[in-house]
Amino acid sequence: MHLEKTGKVIRLIKFNKSSIVICFDNDEKIKISESTFSHFYLYKGKLLDNNEIKNILDYESLVNARTYAINLLSKSLYSEKKIKDKLLIKKKLKNEDINVILADLKRLNLIDDNEYLNSFLELNEAKNYGKLRIIKGLRDDGIDEKLINQIIFDDDNEFDKAKIILSKYIKCNPTKNYQKLCQSGYTHLLQYGFTSDISSRVIELIKDEYDFDKEDILLDKEIRKYLNKPSFNINDYEQKRKIINSLFRKGFNYDKIEKKIRRILEDEVC
Secondary structure (H helix, E strand, O other): OOOOOOOEEEEEEEEOOOOEEEEEOOOOEEEEOHHHHHHOOOOOOOEEOHHHHHHHHHHHHHHHHHHHHHHHHHHOOOOHHHHHHHHHHHOOOOHHHHHHHHHHHHHOOOOOHHHHHHHHHHHHHHOOOOHHHHHHHHHHOOOOHHHHHOOOOOHHHHHHHHHHHHHHHHHHOOOOOHHHHHHHHHHHHHHOOOOHHHHHHHHOOHHHHOOOHHHHHHHHHHHHHHHOOOOOOOOOHHHHHHHHHHHHHOOOOHHHHHHHHHHHHHHHHO
């Protein structure tokens, strides 16, 4: 017994500038790309069952996702993992469909993790990032560990980059005293991805760049903030201890704090 095929008949095909609209006899419509239209043998009057329509829509979804990926790659370089994540999150594709698109992009030489690694290195070297931050960035972007292990980081180059970063940091923090500058500068270098060894060596250079004459001025300014408070009692030992401990935590030398307070108080008494 022969069963008659059931489904929807194509009543009209509209060719728009950027898409093709397939209109069925029940007034339903689907919008597809020229690529999908060319892939399937579609014409006015053709009967499509539900499975055939699903195949068309699934194929269109892949075409749309592929176009999305190509548009991304036309604007910037992406690693294979970053493109995969984009397709997974933005286009909600299954892994098998994503792999089909990735294979196509590789065939067209649109994604190449070797090329991505080289561009990533060039960009991050220009930003003076340290090797640990560079390595982490590459790992986050899914670059193969074997490729990462082939990178050679020259210690002298790392040292020179760290010097540039530290010099900028010193200029941007003119109110930090020497001790605090050393502590925060060291942390800043670690955040930029330099090793503790490189960071420690470069921090020693603060001695050469720091203006120690301003240390006394900074200390004087900090002390007077406390002394100028109406609630401050010049004869209150506990209040003076709190000032000394607070300034010590800010990185000032303990003996210098005491001497400076004593000198200021003596001048004010006189």
